Amino acid sequence: MITLPLKGKTVFIPRSGKQGKELSKRIVQLGGEPYCIPLIEFREGKDPNGLQYLKSLNQYDWVIFTSQNGVKFFFQQLGKNNITLSPQTKIAAVGEKTKDALQKHQFQVSFVPTLFSADDFAKEFDDDGMRPKKVLIPKGNLARDIIAKSLISKGWTVDEWIIYDTIFPIDSKEKLASLLEHVRLDYALFTSPSTVHHFMEIAKEPKLEKKAKMIDFISIGPVTKKAIEGYGWKVTASPQKYTVDAMLDSLCKLMTKREELE
The missing domain is CATH 3.40.50.10090 (Rossmann fold)
Structure with missing residues:
Protein backbone atom coordinates (compact mmCIF):
# COMPACT_ATOMS: atom_id res chain seq x y z
CA MET A 1 0.00 0.00 0.00
CA ILE A 2 1.35 3.40 -1.05
CA THR A 3 1.37 6.01 1.71
CA LEU A 4 0.45 9.54 0.65
CA PRO A 5 0.76 11.68 3.79
CA LEU A 6 0.35 14.92 1.79
CA LYS A 7 -2.65 13.79 -0.22
CA GLY A 8 -4.83 16.75 -1.12
CA LYS A 9 -2.50 19.27 0.54
CA THR A 10 -1.05 22.36 -1.11
CA VAL A 11 2.57 23.15 -0.32
CA PHE A 12 4.47 26.38 -1.02
CA ILE A 13 8.15 26.09 -1.99
CA PRO A 14 10.28 29.27 -1.96
CA ARG A 15 12.84 28.03 -4.48
CA SER A 16 13.18 27.33 -8.18
CA GLY A 17 15.65 25.65 -10.52
CA LYS A 18 16.96 22.16 -9.85
CA GLN A 19 16.34 22.35 -6.09
CA GLY A 20 12.76 23.53 -6.56
CA LYS A 21 12.03 20.83 -9.15
CA GLU A 22 13.43 18.07 -6.95
CA LEU A 23 11.41 19.18 -3.93
CA SER A 24 8.26 19.59 -6.05
CA LYS A 25 8.69 16.06 -7.37
CA ARG A 26 8.99 14.70 -3.83
CA ILE A 27 5.82 16.50 -2.75
CA VAL A 28 3.89 15.15 -5.75
CA GLN A 29 5.10 11.62 -4.92
CA LEU A 30 3.73 12.12 -1.40
CA GLY A 31 0.35 13.18 -2.77
CA GLY A 32 0.73 16.93 -2.38
CA GLU A 33 0.33 19.81 -4.80
CA PRO A 34 3.44 22.04 -4.91
CA TYR A 35 3.53 25.75 -5.73
CA CYS A 36 7.02 27.05 -6.53
CA ILE A 37 7.95 30.72 -6.44
CA PRO A 38 11.63 31.65 -5.88
CA LEU A 39 11.88 34.12 -3.01
CA ILE A 40 15.65 34.46 -3.28
CA GLU A 41 18.02 34.92 -6.17
CA PHE A 42 21.80 35.06 -6.13
CA PHE A 168 14.23 39.17 -3.84
CA PRO A 169 13.34 38.60 -7.53
CA ILE A 170 11.06 41.45 -8.65
CA ASP A 171 8.65 39.26 -10.63
CA SER A 172 8.27 36.91 -7.66
CA LYS A 173 6.67 39.65 -5.56
CA GLU A 174 3.62 39.87 -7.82
CA LYS A 175 3.45 36.08 -8.21
CA LEU A 176 3.49 35.54 -4.44
CA ALA A 177 0.79 38.16 -3.84
CA SER A 178 -1.42 36.49 -6.47
CA LEU A 179 -0.79 33.03 -5.01
CA LEU A 180 -1.72 34.12 -1.48
CA GLU A 181 -4.83 35.83 -2.75
CA HIS A 182 -6.18 33.03 -4.94
CA VAL A 183 -4.86 29.71 -3.55
CA ARG A 184 -5.54 28.17 -0.15
CA LEU A 185 -2.09 26.99 0.91
CA ASP A 186 -1.86 24.36 3.63
CA TYR A 187 1.90 24.46 4.21
CA ALA A 188 4.90 26.65 3.44
CA LEU A 189 8.46 25.32 3.59
CA PHE A 190 11.06 27.88 4.62
CA THR A 191 14.70 27.09 3.87
CA SER A 192 16.44 30.22 5.20
CA PRO A 193 15.77 33.47 7.07
CA SER A 194 15.95 35.29 3.72
CA THR A 195 12.99 33.32 2.35
CA VAL A 196 11.07 34.24 5.51
CA HIS A 197 11.81 37.97 5.29
CA HIS A 198 10.88 38.15 1.62
CA PHE A 199 7.68 36.17 2.19
CA MET A 200 6.67 38.48 5.02
CA GLU A 201 7.30 41.53 2.87
CA ILE A 202 4.28 40.46 0.82
CA ALA A 203 2.28 38.46 3.38
CA LYS A 204 2.10 41.35 5.86
CA GLU A 205 0.00 43.39 3.43
CA PRO A 206 -3.44 43.95 5.04
CA LYS A 207 -5.44 42.16 2.33
CA LEU A 208 -3.15 39.08 2.40
CA GLU A 209 -2.17 38.69 6.05
CA LYS A 210 -5.34 36.90 7.17
CA LYS A 211 -4.95 34.22 4.47
CA ALA A 212 -1.22 33.89 5.07
CA LYS A 213 -1.78 33.22 8.77
CA MET A 214 -3.90 30.19 7.87
CA ILE A 215 -0.79 28.48 6.48
CA ASP A 216 1.25 26.07 8.61
CA PHE A 217 4.90 27.15 8.52
CA ILE A 218 7.61 24.47 8.34
CA SER A 219 11.18 25.58 9.13
CA ILE A 220 14.43 23.93 8.05
CA GLY A 221 16.17 24.74 11.35
CA PRO A 222 16.40 26.94 14.45
CA VAL A 223 17.74 30.08 12.75
CA THR A 224 14.93 30.10 10.19
CA LYS A 225 12.45 29.23 12.95
CA LYS A 226 13.63 32.23 14.94
CA ALA A 227 13.13 34.47 11.90
CA ILE A 228 9.51 33.31 11.56
CA GLU A 229 8.80 33.74 15.25
CA GLY A 230 10.34 37.20 15.07
CA TYR A 231 7.26 38.25 13.12
CA GLY A 232 5.02 36.83 15.83
CA TRP A 233 4.03 33.82 13.71
CA LYS A 234 4.08 30.19 14.79
CA VAL A 235 6.25 27.38 13.39
CA THR A 236 4.34 24.11 13.11
CA ALA A 237 7.32 21.80 12.56
CA SER A 238 11.12 22.00 12.46
CA PRO A 239 13.48 19.00 12.14
CA GLN A 240 16.40 18.06 14.39
CA LYS A 241 18.69 17.77 11.37
CA TYR A 242 18.87 20.94 9.29
CA THR A 243 18.31 19.58 5.77
CA VAL A 244 15.52 19.81 3.20
CA ASP A 245 14.97 16.04 3.39
CA ALA A 246 14.59 16.19 7.17
CA MET A 247 12.22 19.16 6.87
CA LEU A 248 10.01 17.28 4.43
CA ASP A 249 10.12 14.23 6.68
CA SER A 250 8.99 16.33 9.65
CA LEU A 251 6.03 17.56 7.58
CA CYS A 252 5.05 13.98 6.69
CA LYS A 253 5.26 12.92 10.34
CA LEU A 254 3.09 15.88 11.28
CA MET A 255 0.45 14.86 8.74
CA THR A 256 0.51 11.24 9.89
CA LYS A 257 0.11 12.32 13.52
CA ARG A 258 -2.81 14.58 12.66
CA GLU A 259 -4.55 11.79 10.78
CA GLU A 260 -4.16 9.48 13.78
CA LEU A 261 -5.82 12.08 16.03
CA GLU A 262 -8.81 12.54 13.73
Missing part, protein backbone atom coordinates in the same frame (compact mmCIF):
# COMPACT_ATOMS: atom_id res chain seq x y z
CA ARG A 43 24.21 37.25 -8.05
CA GLU A 44 27.94 37.90 -7.95
CA GLY A 45 28.96 40.15 -5.07
CA LYS A 46 30.92 43.38 -5.49
CA ASP A 47 33.19 43.16 -2.46
CA PRO A 48 35.92 45.83 -2.94
CA ASN A 49 38.40 43.52 -1.20
CA GLY A 50 37.65 40.54 -3.43
CA LEU A 51 40.70 40.90 -5.68
CA GLN A 52 43.00 41.18 -2.67
CA TYR A 53 41.53 38.01 -1.16
CA LEU A 54 42.22 36.21 -4.43
CA LYS A 55 45.80 37.45 -4.67
CA SER A 56 46.56 36.31 -1.12
CA LEU A 57 44.44 33.16 -1.32
CA ASN A 58 47.22 30.71 -0.56
CA GLN A 59 48.25 32.59 2.57
CA TYR A 60 45.12 31.25 4.32
CA ASP A 61 45.34 28.11 6.44
CA TRP A 62 41.60 27.45 6.11
CA VAL A 63 38.77 28.40 3.77
CA ILE A 64 35.34 27.95 5.38
CA PHE A 65 32.24 27.59 3.20
CA THR A 66 28.81 28.20 4.72
CA SER A 67 26.66 27.38 1.67
CA GLN A 68 26.59 25.78 -1.75
CA ASN A 69 26.31 29.22 -3.30
CA GLY A 70 29.52 30.27 -1.58
CA VAL A 71 31.22 27.30 -3.26
CA LYS A 72 29.70 28.13 -6.65
CA PHE A 73 30.72 31.78 -6.71
CA PHE A 74 34.13 31.07 -5.17
CA PHE A 75 35.12 28.70 -7.95
CA GLN A 76 33.66 31.05 -10.55
CA GLN A 77 36.05 33.71 -9.26
CA LEU A 78 38.99 31.31 -9.31
CA GLY A 79 38.24 30.34 -12.91
CA LYS A 80 37.68 33.91 -14.05
CA ASN A 81 41.02 35.01 -12.58
CA ASN A 82 42.95 31.83 -13.46
CA ILE A 83 43.83 31.15 -9.83
CA THR A 84 44.13 27.77 -8.13
CA LEU A 85 43.79 26.91 -4.46
CA SER A 86 46.82 25.32 -2.84
CA PRO A 87 46.33 21.70 -1.72
CA GLN A 88 47.90 22.78 1.57
CA THR A 89 44.90 24.96 2.35
CA LYS A 90 42.35 23.11 4.49
CA ILE A 91 38.65 23.25 3.66
CA ALA A 92 35.68 23.30 6.06
CA ALA A 93 31.97 23.19 5.22
CA VAL A 94 28.78 23.90 7.14
CA GLY A 95 26.67 20.94 6.03
CA GLU A 96 26.71 17.89 3.79
CA LYS A 97 25.33 19.67 0.70
CA THR A 98 28.12 22.22 0.87
CA LYS A 99 30.61 19.39 1.36
CA ASP A 100 29.22 17.60 -1.70
CA ALA A 101 29.53 20.78 -3.77
CA LEU A 102 33.21 21.06 -2.79
CA GLN A 103 33.94 17.43 -3.56
CA LYS A 104 32.59 17.94 -7.08
CA HIS A 105 35.52 20.33 -7.50
CA GLN A 106 37.85 17.56 -6.31
CA PHE A 107 38.54 19.17 -2.91
CA GLN A 108 38.83 17.18 0.29
CA VAL A 109 36.77 18.63 3.15
CA SER A 110 38.61 18.44 6.48
CA PHE A 111 35.82 19.55 8.80
CA VAL A 112 32.00 19.40 8.88
CA PRO A 113 30.04 20.02 12.12
CA THR A 114 27.72 17.39 13.58
CA LEU A 115 24.70 19.66 13.08
CA PHE A 116 24.57 21.88 10.02
CA SER A 117 24.46 25.42 11.38
CA ALA A 118 26.95 28.23 11.91
CA ASP A 119 26.35 28.02 15.67
CA ASP A 120 27.30 24.34 15.81
CA PHE A 121 30.24 24.90 13.49
CA ALA A 122 31.63 27.63 15.77
CA LYS A 123 31.32 25.44 18.86
CA GLU A 124 32.88 22.31 17.39
CA PHE A 125 35.59 24.05 15.38
CA ASP A 126 36.69 26.03 18.45
CA ASP A 127 36.93 22.85 20.47
CA ASP A 128 39.38 21.28 18.04
CA GLY A 129 42.30 22.73 19.98
CA MET A 130 44.06 24.21 16.96
CA ARG A 131 46.44 27.12 17.37
CA PRO A 132 45.19 30.44 15.93
CA LYS A 133 45.50 30.58 12.15
CA LYS A 134 44.37 32.66 9.18
CA VAL A 135 41.00 31.86 7.63
CA LEU A 136 38.91 33.09 4.69
CA ILE A 137 35.11 32.81 4.71
CA PRO A 138 33.45 33.30 1.29
CA LYS A 139 29.79 34.10 2.09
CA GLY A 140 26.61 35.87 1.07
CA ASN A 141 25.76 39.44 2.03
CA LEU A 142 23.02 38.28 4.42
CA ALA A 143 24.99 35.48 6.11
CA ARG A 144 25.63 35.88 9.83
CA ASP A 145 29.10 36.53 11.24
CA ILE A 146 28.91 34.08 14.16
CA ILE A 147 31.77 31.88 12.86
CA ALA A 148 34.05 34.87 12.28
CA LYS A 149 33.32 36.35 15.71
CA SER A 150 33.95 33.03 17.41
CA LEU A 151 37.31 32.53 15.73
CA ILE A 152 38.43 36.13 16.23
CA SER A 153 37.69 35.76 19.95
CA LYS A 154 40.13 32.84 19.96
CA GLY A 155 42.86 34.88 18.31
CA TRP A 156 42.37 33.79 14.70
CA THR A 157 42.78 36.17 11.76
CA VAL A 158 39.53 36.13 9.76
CA ASP A 159 38.58 37.69 6.43
CA GLU A 160 34.94 37.52 5.30
CA TRP A 161 34.56 37.77 1.54
CA ILE A 162 31.07 38.84 0.43
CA ILE A 163 31.21 36.75 -2.69
CA TYR A 164 27.49 36.82 -3.60
CA ASP A 165 24.39 38.88 -2.90
CA THR A 166 20.94 37.53 -2.04
CA ILE A 167 18.02 39.46 -3.55
Whole structure:
Protein backbone atom coordinates (compact mmCIF):
# COMPACT_ATOMS: atom_id res chain seq x y z
CA MET A 1 0.00 0.00 0.00
CA ILE A 2 1.35 3.40 -1.05
CA THR A 3 1.37 6.01 1.71
CA LEU A 4 0.45 9.54 0.65
CA PRO A 5 0.76 11.68 3.79
CA LEU A 6 0.35 14.92 1.79
CA LYS A 7 -2.65 13.79 -0.22
CA GLY A 8 -4.83 16.75 -1.12
CA LYS A 9 -2.50 19.27 0.54
CA THR A 10 -1.05 22.36 -1.11
CA VAL A 11 2.57 23.15 -0.32
CA PHE A 12 4.47 26.38 -1.02
CA ILE A 13 8.15 26.09 -1.99
CA PRO A 14 10.28 29.27 -1.96
CA ARG A 15 12.84 28.03 -4.48
CA SER A 16 13.18 27.33 -8.18
CA GLY A 17 15.65 25.65 -10.52
CA LYS A 18 16.96 22.16 -9.85
CA GLN A 19 16.34 22.35 -6.09
CA GLY A 20 12.76 23.53 -6.56
CA LYS A 21 12.03 20.83 -9.15
CA GLU A 22 13.43 18.07 -6.95
CA LEU A 23 11.41 19.18 -3.93
CA SER A 24 8.26 19.59 -6.05
CA LYS A 25 8.69 16.06 -7.37
CA ARG A 26 8.99 14.70 -3.83
CA ILE A 27 5.82 16.50 -2.75
CA VAL A 28 3.89 15.15 -5.75
CA GLN A 29 5.10 11.62 -4.92
CA LEU A 30 3.73 12.12 -1.40
CA GLY A 31 0.35 13.18 -2.77
CA GLY A 32 0.73 16.93 -2.38
CA GLU A 33 0.33 19.81 -4.80
CA PRO A 34 3.44 22.04 -4.91
CA TYR A 35 3.53 25.75 -5.73
CA CYS A 36 7.02 27.05 -6.53
CA ILE A 37 7.95 30.72 -6.44
CA PRO A 38 11.63 31.65 -5.88
CA LEU A 39 11.88 34.12 -3.01
CA ILE A 40 15.65 34.46 -3.28
CA GLU A 41 18.02 34.92 -6.17
CA PHE A 42 21.80 35.06 -6.13
CA ARG A 43 24.21 37.25 -8.05
CA GLU A 44 27.94 37.90 -7.95
CA GLY A 45 28.96 40.15 -5.07
CA LYS A 46 30.92 43.38 -5.49
CA ASP A 47 33.19 43.16 -2.46
CA PRO A 48 35.92 45.83 -2.94
CA ASN A 49 38.40 43.52 -1.20
CA GLY A 50 37.65 40.54 -3.43
CA LEU A 51 40.70 40.90 -5.68
CA GLN A 52 43.00 41.18 -2.67
CA TYR A 53 41.53 38.01 -1.16
CA LEU A 54 42.22 36.21 -4.43
CA LYS A 55 45.80 37.45 -4.67
CA SER A 56 46.56 36.31 -1.12
CA LEU A 57 44.44 33.16 -1.32
CA ASN A 58 47.22 30.71 -0.56
CA GLN A 59 48.25 32.59 2.57
CA TYR A 60 45.12 31.25 4.32
CA ASP A 61 45.34 28.11 6.44
CA TRP A 62 41.60 27.45 6.11
CA VAL A 63 38.77 28.40 3.77
CA ILE A 64 35.34 27.95 5.38
CA PHE A 65 32.24 27.59 3.20
CA THR A 66 28.81 28.20 4.72
CA SER A 67 26.66 27.38 1.67
CA GLN A 68 26.59 25.78 -1.75
CA ASN A 69 26.31 29.22 -3.30
CA GLY A 70 29.52 30.27 -1.58
CA VAL A 71 31.22 27.30 -3.26
CA LYS A 72 29.70 28.13 -6.65
CA PHE A 73 30.72 31.78 -6.71
CA PHE A 74 34.13 31.07 -5.17
CA PHE A 75 35.12 28.70 -7.95
CA GLN A 76 33.66 31.05 -10.55
CA GLN A 77 36.05 33.71 -9.26
CA LEU A 78 38.99 31.31 -9.31
CA GLY A 79 38.24 30.34 -12.91
CA LYS A 80 37.68 33.91 -14.05
CA ASN A 81 41.02 35.01 -12.58
CA ASN A 82 42.95 31.83 -13.46
CA ILE A 83 43.83 31.15 -9.83
CA THR A 84 44.13 27.77 -8.13
CA LEU A 85 43.79 26.91 -4.46
CA SER A 86 46.82 25.32 -2.84
CA PRO A 87 46.33 21.70 -1.72
CA GLN A 88 47.90 22.78 1.57
CA THR A 89 44.90 24.96 2.35
CA LYS A 90 42.35 23.11 4.49
CA ILE A 91 38.65 23.25 3.66
CA ALA A 92 35.68 23.30 6.06
CA ALA A 93 31.97 23.19 5.22
CA VAL A 94 28.78 23.90 7.14
CA GLY A 95 26.67 20.94 6.03
CA GLU A 96 26.71 17.89 3.79
CA LYS A 97 25.33 19.67 0.70
CA THR A 98 28.12 22.22 0.87
CA LYS A 99 30.61 19.39 1.36
CA ASP A 100 29.22 17.60 -1.70
CA ALA A 101 29.53 20.78 -3.77
CA LEU A 102 33.21 21.06 -2.79
CA GLN A 103 33.94 17.43 -3.56
CA LYS A 104 32.59 17.94 -7.08
CA HIS A 105 35.52 20.33 -7.50
CA GLN A 106 37.85 17.56 -6.31
CA PHE A 107 38.54 19.17 -2.91
CA GLN A 108 38.83 17.18 0.29
CA VAL A 109 36.77 18.63 3.15
CA SER A 110 38.61 18.44 6.48
CA PHE A 111 35.82 19.55 8.80
CA VAL A 112 32.00 19.40 8.88
CA PRO A 113 30.04 20.02 12.12
CA THR A 114 27.72 17.39 13.58
CA LEU A 115 24.70 19.66 13.08
CA PHE A 116 24.57 21.88 10.02
CA SER A 117 24.46 25.42 11.38
CA ALA A 118 26.95 28.23 11.91
CA ASP A 119 26.35 28.02 15.67
CA ASP A 120 27.30 24.34 15.81
CA PHE A 121 30.24 24.90 13.49
CA ALA A 122 31.63 27.63 15.77
CA LYS A 123 31.32 25.44 18.86
CA GLU A 124 32.88 22.31 17.39
CA PHE A 125 35.59 24.05 15.38
CA ASP A 126 36.69 26.03 18.45
CA ASP A 127 36.93 22.85 20.47
CA ASP A 128 39.38 21.28 18.04
CA GLY A 129 42.30 22.73 19.98
CA MET A 130 44.06 24.21 16.96
CA ARG A 131 46.44 27.12 17.37
CA PRO A 132 45.19 30.44 15.93
CA LYS A 133 45.50 30.58 12.15
CA LYS A 134 44.37 32.66 9.18
CA VAL A 135 41.00 31.86 7.63
CA LEU A 136 38.91 33.09 4.69
CA ILE A 137 35.11 32.81 4.71
CA PRO A 138 33.45 33.30 1.29
CA LYS A 139 29.79 34.10 2.09
CA GLY A 140 26.61 35.87 1.07
CA ASN A 141 25.76 39.44 2.03
CA LEU A 142 23.02 38.28 4.42
CA ALA A 143 24.99 35.48 6.11
CA ARG A 144 25.63 35.88 9.83
CA ASP A 145 29.10 36.53 11.24
CA ILE A 146 28.91 34.08 14.16
CA ILE A 147 31.77 31.88 12.86
CA ALA A 148 34.05 34.87 12.28
CA LYS A 149 33.32 36.35 15.71
CA SER A 150 33.95 33.03 17.41
CA LEU A 151 37.31 32.53 15.73
CA ILE A 152 38.43 36.13 16.23
CA SER A 153 37.69 35.76 19.95
CA LYS A 154 40.13 32.84 19.96
CA GLY A 155 42.86 34.88 18.31
CA TRP A 156 42.37 33.79 14.70
CA THR A 157 42.78 36.17 11.76
CA VAL A 158 39.53 36.13 9.76
CA ASP A 159 38.58 37.69 6.43
CA GLU A 160 34.94 37.52 5.30
CA TRP A 161 34.56 37.77 1.54
CA ILE A 162 31.07 38.84 0.43
CA ILE A 163 31.21 36.75 -2.69
CA TYR A 164 27.49 36.82 -3.60
CA ASP A 165 24.39 38.88 -2.90
CA THR A 166 20.94 37.53 -2.04
CA ILE A 167 18.02 39.46 -3.55
CA PHE A 168 14.23 39.17 -3.84
CA PRO A 169 13.34 38.60 -7.53
CA ILE A 170 11.06 41.45 -8.65
CA ASP A 171 8.65 39.26 -10.63
CA SER A 172 8.27 36.91 -7.66
CA LYS A 173 6.67 39.65 -5.56
CA GLU A 174 3.62 39.87 -7.82
CA LYS A 175 3.45 36.08 -8.21
CA LEU A 176 3.49 35.54 -4.44
CA ALA A 177 0.79 38.16 -3.84
CA SER A 178 -1.42 36.49 -6.47
CA LEU A 179 -0.79 33.03 -5.01
CA LEU A 180 -1.72 34.12 -1.48
CA GLU A 181 -4.83 35.83 -2.75
CA HIS A 182 -6.18 33.03 -4.94
CA VAL A 183 -4.86 29.71 -3.55
CA ARG A 184 -5.54 28.17 -0.15
CA LEU A 185 -2.09 26.99 0.91
CA ASP A 186 -1.86 24.36 3.63
CA TYR A 187 1.90 24.46 4.21
CA ALA A 188 4.90 26.65 3.44
CA LEU A 189 8.46 25.32 3.59
CA PHE A 190 11.06 27.88 4.62
CA THR A 191 14.70 27.09 3.87
CA SER A 192 16.44 30.22 5.20
CA PRO A 193 15.77 33.47 7.07
CA SER A 194 15.95 35.29 3.72
CA THR A 195 12.99 33.32 2.35
CA VAL A 196 11.07 34.24 5.51
CA HIS A 197 11.81 37.97 5.29
CA HIS A 198 10.88 38.15 1.62
CA PHE A 199 7.68 36.17 2.19
CA MET A 200 6.67 38.48 5.02
CA GLU A 201 7.30 41.53 2.87
CA ILE A 202 4.28 40.46 0.82
CA ALA A 203 2.28 38.46 3.38
CA LYS A 204 2.10 41.35 5.86
CA GLU A 205 0.00 43.39 3.43
CA PRO A 206 -3.44 43.95 5.04
CA LYS A 207 -5.44 42.16 2.33
CA LEU A 208 -3.15 39.08 2.40
CA GLU A 209 -2.17 38.69 6.05
CA LYS A 210 -5.34 36.90 7.17
CA LYS A 211 -4.95 34.22 4.47
CA ALA A 212 -1.22 33.89 5.07
CA LYS A 213 -1.78 33.22 8.77
CA MET A 214 -3.90 30.19 7.87
CA ILE A 215 -0.79 28.48 6.48
CA ASP A 216 1.25 26.07 8.61
CA PHE A 217 4.90 27.15 8.52
CA ILE A 218 7.61 24.47 8.34
CA SER A 219 11.18 25.58 9.13
CA ILE A 220 14.43 23.93 8.05
CA GLY A 221 16.17 24.74 11.35
CA PRO A 222 16.40 26.94 14.45
CA VAL A 223 17.74 30.08 12.75
CA THR A 224 14.93 30.10 10.19
CA LYS A 225 12.45 29.23 12.95
CA LYS A 226 13.63 32.23 14.94
CA ALA A 227 13.13 34.47 11.90
CA ILE A 228 9.51 33.31 11.56
CA GLU A 229 8.80 33.74 15.25
CA GLY A 230 10.34 37.20 15.07
CA TYR A 231 7.26 38.25 13.12
CA GLY A 232 5.02 36.83 15.83
CA TRP A 233 4.03 33.82 13.71
CA LYS A 234 4.08 30.19 14.79
CA VAL A 235 6.25 27.38 13.39
CA THR A 236 4.34 24.11 13.11
CA ALA A 237 7.32 21.80 12.56
CA SER A 238 11.12 22.00 12.46
CA PRO A 239 13.48 19.00 12.14
CA GLN A 240 16.40 18.06 14.39
CA LYS A 241 18.69 17.77 11.37
CA TYR A 242 18.87 20.94 9.29
CA THR A 243 18.31 19.58 5.77
CA VAL A 244 15.52 19.81 3.20
CA ASP A 245 14.97 16.04 3.39
CA ALA A 246 14.59 16.19 7.17
CA MET A 247 12.22 19.16 6.87
CA LEU A 248 10.01 17.28 4.43
CA ASP A 249 10.12 14.23 6.68
CA SER A 250 8.99 16.33 9.65
CA LEU A 251 6.03 17.56 7.58
CA CYS A 252 5.05 13.98 6.69
CA LYS A 253 5.26 12.92 10.34
CA LEU A 254 3.09 15.88 11.28
CA MET A 255 0.45 14.86 8.74
CA THR A 256 0.51 11.24 9.89
CA LYS A 257 0.11 12.32 13.52
CA ARG A 258 -2.81 14.58 12.66
CA GLU A 259 -4.55 11.79 10.78
CA GLU A 260 -4.16 9.48 13.78
CA LEU A 261 -5.82 12.08 16.03
CA GLU A 262 -8.81 12.54 13.73
